[in-house]
Amino acid sequence: MPLRRMTVAEFLEWDSGDRTGALWQLRDGEPEIMAPASDPHGSIQASLAYLLTAHLDGRGGPCRVVVAPGVVPAQRSEQNCLVPDLGITCAPPAGARLLHEPVVLIEILSPTNVSKTRANVVAYRTIPSVVEIVVLRSTSIVAEVLRRGPDGAWPQQPDLIEADGELRLDSIGFAAPLRAAYRSTDLT
16 A cells, blocks of 8 residues: 655654664655665664764764764755765754754665665755765775865765775764775675
């Protein structure tokens, strides 16, 4: 039975009836269940969350990492509540179900979610506070980084970081070997 269309406000109050602990996101007004992470996907997510949290804790200040946050793009904002793998914000915790003022959004690209992940990245560009978007591949040690320019424009193509490169997030002063995010996978 198809699910009914709803707004973000309705989605945030909605009880899916699903008791498996699965994540849901709202795409164009329709609830969409998200598949569980594969072993490499979850391992990359956990390792990167650890590296980023350690970096931010070491710097002090208000910035923090949130796993699987809800974010609302400016484009079709009443109909979309997307869930990236990781988000970074420097806004104070609000106790809400949405991540306020994300600065960095990170997705891990798996073979089963390529088109939806790419669509999410396009939508993330419409969030005014977002200045960097990272897409890490789960089948090879490669990352794509998009940085908003000083004029507010996004580049046509992402910076491609290969296995021996450095993952750098200028907005939070982070830099680490890309391989560190893949440490607990069989790709290293």
